Amino acid sequence: MSAAGCSSGIGTGSMPAAWLGHPGTRCRRDVGDAVGVEYVSRVPRPPLDGLMDDLYYLDGAPPYARLTLPPMPAALLIVNLGAPFRIRAGTDIETAEYADGCVVTTPTRALEFGYPPRTRSVGVHFKPWGLAPFLPMPAAELCDRPVTVEQVWGRPAVAELRDRLATADGPHEMLTLLEEELTRRLCETAGLELVRHTGSVIAATSGAVAIGGLSAAAGVSSTHLAQRFKKLIGVTPKRLARTYRFATTVLSINPAEPIDWGGLAGAAGYFDQAHFGHEFRAFTGLTPTRYIEIRRRFLREHPGHTLDGWPLPTD
Numbered sequence: 001m002s003a004a005g006c007s008s009g010i011g012t013g014s015m016p017a018a019w020l021g022h023p024g025t026r027c028r029r030d031v032g033d034a035v036g037v038e039y040v041s042r043v044p045r046p047p048l049d050g051l052m053d054d055l056y057y058l059d060g061a062p063p064y065a066r067l068t069l070p071p072m073p074a075a076l077l078i079v080n081l082g083a084p085f086r087i088r089a090g091t092d093i094e095t096a097e098y099a100d101g102c103v104v105t106t107p108t109r110a111l112e113f114g115y116p117p118r119t120r121s122v123g124v125h126f127k128p129w130g131l132a133p134f135l136p137m138p139a140a141e142l143c144d145r146p147v148t149v150e151q152v153w154g155r156p157a158v159a160e161l162r163d164r165l166a167t168a169d170g171p172h173e174m175l176t177l178l179e180e181e182l183t184r185r186l187c188e189t190a191g192l193e194l195v196r197h198t199g200s201v202i203a204a205t206s207g208a209v210a211i212g213g214l215s216a217a218a219g220v221s222s223t224h225l226a227q228r229f230k231k232l233i234g235v236t237p238k239r240l241a242r243t244y245r246f247a248t249t250v251l252s253i254n255p256a257e258p259i260d261w262g263g264l265a266g267a268a269g270y271f272d273q274a275h276f277g278h279e280f281r282a283f284t285g286l287t288p289t290r291y292i293e294i295r296r297r298f299l300r301e302h303p304g305h306t307l308d309g310w311p312l313p314t315d
Contacts, residue, residue: 036060036061037058037059037060037061037062037063037305037306037307038057038058038059038060038171039056039057039058039306039307040056040057040171040172040175041054041055041056041057042054042055042056042172042175043055044179044182045179047186048179048182048183048186050127050130050196051126051127051129051130051131051133052124052125052126052127052130052182053074053125053126053127054124054125055122055123055124055175055178055179056122056123056124056125056175057121057122057171057174057175058119058120058121058122058123059118059119059120059121059171060118060119060120061117061118061119062115062119062307063298063301063302063305063307063308063313064115064313064314065114065115066112066113066114066115066313066314067112067113067115067311067312067313067314068110068111068112068113068284068285068311068312068313068314069110069111069112069113069310069311069312070110070250070283070284070310070312071106071107071108071109071110071243071246071247071283072107072243072247072310073106073128073203073240073243073244073247074106074125074126074127074128075103075104075105075106075126075127075128075130075131075139075233075234076102076103076104076123076124076125076126077101077102077103077104077123077124077126077131077134077149078098078101078102078103078121078122078123078149079100079101079121079122079123079149079158079161079162079165079178080098080099080100080101080102080119080120080121080162081120081121081122081162081165081166082116082118082119082120082121083116083117083118083119084097084098084099084116085097085098085113085114085115085116085119086098086113086114087102087111087112087113087114087146088111088112088114089107089109089111089112089144089145089146090109090110090144093144093145095112095114096146098146098148099148100148100149100150100158100159100162101121101123101148101149101158102146102147102148102149103131103135103142103146103147103148103149103151103152104142104146105131105139105142105143105233105234106128106139106143106233106234106235106240106243107143107144108143108144108235108239108243109144109283110283110284110285111146112314113311122165122171122174122175122178124178124182127196127199127203128199128203128233128235128240129192129195129196129199129232129233132189132192132195132231132232132233133185133186133187133188133189133192134152134182134185134186134187135152136152138230138231138232138234139230139231139232139233139234140230140231140234142234143234143235153185161177161178161181164177165177165178189232191228191231191232192232194218194220194225194228195228195229195232195233197218198214198215198218198225198229198237199229199233199237199240201214202214202237202240202241202244203244205244206244206245206248207240207241207242207243207244207245207246207248208241208245208269209241211225211237211238211241214237215237225237226238242279243283245268245269246279246280246283248268249264249265249268249270249276250280250291251310252264253292255292255295255296255299256296256299259288259292261273261276261277261288264276276288284312291312294312294313295312297313298312298313
């Protein structure tokens, strides 16, 4: 499945069928295994559908107290309605608590989510460029540094939104309220069409495209394109393409079957298996074989779980 096809339920959008909602499906509802997780997802109406993969509702006990989310080509907004959760963005950043929720721009490193025994939230899986119209600051300022929703929208507005969501009549009304709030906050954003068009080409090719050719086709310099991407997405076109390629490659792996790592790396356009291994460690902090061991652990301990797919148990 293409990395551009779906969305993750906790951390970064554009993920496989595990935490996710499919853009081709107007509404999806899943229930996890014995731990009892409810996940409801739907695609927003235009014009939000050009900026987001889905809106989602998540309620229940996570399969693990800590989950690691490798970088994906997407951004995320979570409005938390339960006990605070914790996020660690890289080994050089301390774990921080998020009571009201969080905003995460397209990451370049793995995020570690620490959950309470039960979690409840609504959120948005944005396309890489989709968060920009809702931010009061350049996305580059938030790269790999998640912030609370209050830091973006202000405490009074977020408190009111959380109160309305908490008293809503079920997940579907909650998603409607969130969609209305996002529609109200949608702003004109300079350069968005350029970034969206170019980013869509990168997504459609799973990152296998010459960035120089994209800037030439758009009639702008590579420097101008990179500056716009950094401001609206938080990463350069080259970095976004690299993330798409990695995500597409990893999501093509079936952990239940034997894996030809050399063939997989070659088919994805990596120089060799060593190059692929280097990328794997850069994105996940794991070797490919260790990644598969952890994925198989999830499959073994929670077979068929709604949340299985991209998030990994944190050792």
